[in-house]
Amino acid sequence: MKNHKYIYIFIALVATLTFTVLARHVSAAEKTFAVATNQATIVDLAPGTKKVFIVNPAIADVYTINRYRVALIGKTLGHTGILSFDAAGRKIMDASVVVSNSAAENTIRINRGTKETTMACGEECVEVTGSPTK
8 A cells, every 4th residue: 555655656746747848848839039131040959859940931941050059040021930849750849930120120128117028020029039149
């Protein structure tokens, strides 16, 4: 009977760790990267990433730097997505990409009390969690 208690604790621990890992993958879907046309921003990939692609390659492109990092390149104005998958084909990242004329010129900051939010604006404004690198 005592061994069953440890088995239940072990199962609860495994379930908690699994939920934590899955929650991290879901949070990646909320990211938005802003990049200016003809500029690039660096995107760090999650461990285990095997494939990365852009939803609309006419708007942005990716260049592989190494297994853990890609350069996200703005080609033309617009809004697209960047997706990454592991070796089994499971989605790791599903993020938005906003390409504007100039990331600095089309970026606004909204201050609400102590919280500051950065928005990148093209045809519409979206919250930015990654910033462009020049």
